[in-house]
Amino acid sequence: MSAPEHLHVHPCLRCGACCAYYRASFYWAEADDATPGGVPVGMTRRLTEHRRSMLGMDGDRPRCVALVGEVGGRVYCSIYERRSSVCREFEPSFENGSANERCDRARAAWGLRPLTPDDWASWRSEG
Numbered sequence: 001m002s003a004p005e006h007l008h009v010h011p012c013l014r015c016g017a018c019c020a021y022y023r024a025s026f027y028w029a030e031a032d033d034a035t036p037g038g039v040p041v042g043m044t045r046r047l048t049e050h051r052r053s054m055l056g057m058d059g060d061r062p063r064c065v066a067l068v069g070e071v072g073g074r075v076y077c078s079i080y081e082r083r084s085s086v087c088r089e090f091e092p093s094f095e096n097g098s099a100n101e102r103c104d105r106a107r108a109a110w111g112l113r114p115l116t117p118d119d120w121a122s123w124r125s126e127g
């Protein structure tokens, strides 16, 4: 019998909570008007003199403009290969052995339980 279908999917691709909770902001030159292949500048706005943020992150219901899908369902980042350093450096809880309180908090805000080591064991064994 094959494993349940959801075990084949990376835990972040069944979440997306941090992309609809925290403002992703980064050094302005990570955008593609300064760095070829960088973050599409049209998806960003100027935050301060030296920083940009992704569009969609202001207001009561923040959601990055690059996030596709339903938070807690199936999601993906439409600019995955071009996402900023702040997105690349955000670690899901227990992917590398320890909890990330910010991951847990974003998930809790969306009614999702914290990830556990078992989530990764399941994914890795089936991936």
Ligand code: SF4
Binding pocket: 011, 012, 013, 015, 016, 017, 018, 019, 090, 091, 092, 093, 102, 103, 104, 106, 107, 115
């Ligand atoms: S909140 Fe955590 S599990 Fe969810 S997408 Fe972000 S890093 Fe991944």
Ligand code: SF4
Binding pocket: 018, 019, 024, 054, 064, 065, 066, 067, 068, 076, 077, 078, 079, 080, 083, 084, 087
């Ligand atoms: S650019 Fe991608 S990884 Fe970064 S916040 Fe937006 S959807 Fe999430």
